[in-house]
Amino acid sequence: MSANPQSVSPQVEKVTEMIHQYAESVGLTREQVFNSEKKTWRWRIGSAYIDIFIQTIRFENGTSRDYLRIFSALMQIPANDLLKFYRHLLELNDSKLGVKLTIMPNSNWVYATYERDIRGMDYHELATCIADLEYWADLLDDELKNTFPNWSN
Template sequence: MSTVEFVHAYIHRLCRQLGANADAIYNAKTGAWYFSRGASTIEVFLTNVGDNEETGRIFFRCIAPIYTITTNPIRQFELYQKMLELNTRHMGIKLALIPDKQLICVISERDIEGMDYGEFITVITDISYWAGYFETSLKEQFGKP
């Protein structure tokens, strides 16, 4: 079994443990699985950094949208500054923008080479926790978007 096939098996195993169907939460158009946990939706997918599967590195990525970007330029600056500060304090995750959707997201990623099921679960669990934490924190500091 290839490393990619192992990750697909991990996704199916997690879905079984959660009582979900991996095929039902998969979107063929985006090539991603969508997990809901609390108020957060976590997009899970594989991405290749390189020309192809043989020459590139494949990463397991998780993205959770947490906050809508304000149109007020002063508040945007304050929000971006806060994001940079948070990125220096927290390991294993990063806050990033999806500009075309005007969203701030929490992102976690890991090279799939050598990743076991425990590490896979840690990435999912961590992003779920941090998405909820940062969503609450940003709303408290900057108000509802």
């Protein structure tokens, strides 16, 4: 699998432009939020940083799929009460629709994450996905840090 395609599909170009359009609709400029070298977007909403990229997954049979990935680091995994912490994350996954809470491999951070294949995605859906992730990330980072203070980290 590969995260960086050699050629950009028309659908990736379309979604790239829609992400730029969304950022501009909330008062940001492309220059402020887009890293053209890494092809990533980053901005802050309240206390949460929002990171966006389009990832191409290539399969052995020669096909590929492109995914919109939106995420925000919420907090480091606490040193105490891990069972209670992980149970709380699973319960949040059940109640916070449209966002999942994840821990990336080799990471000590909990992320609010949204992913979707970009096929058929229009601007309204993209804007809803980003706005929902922004809302939950800004809410959950504070809630989790207050509920599970990181005494030993």
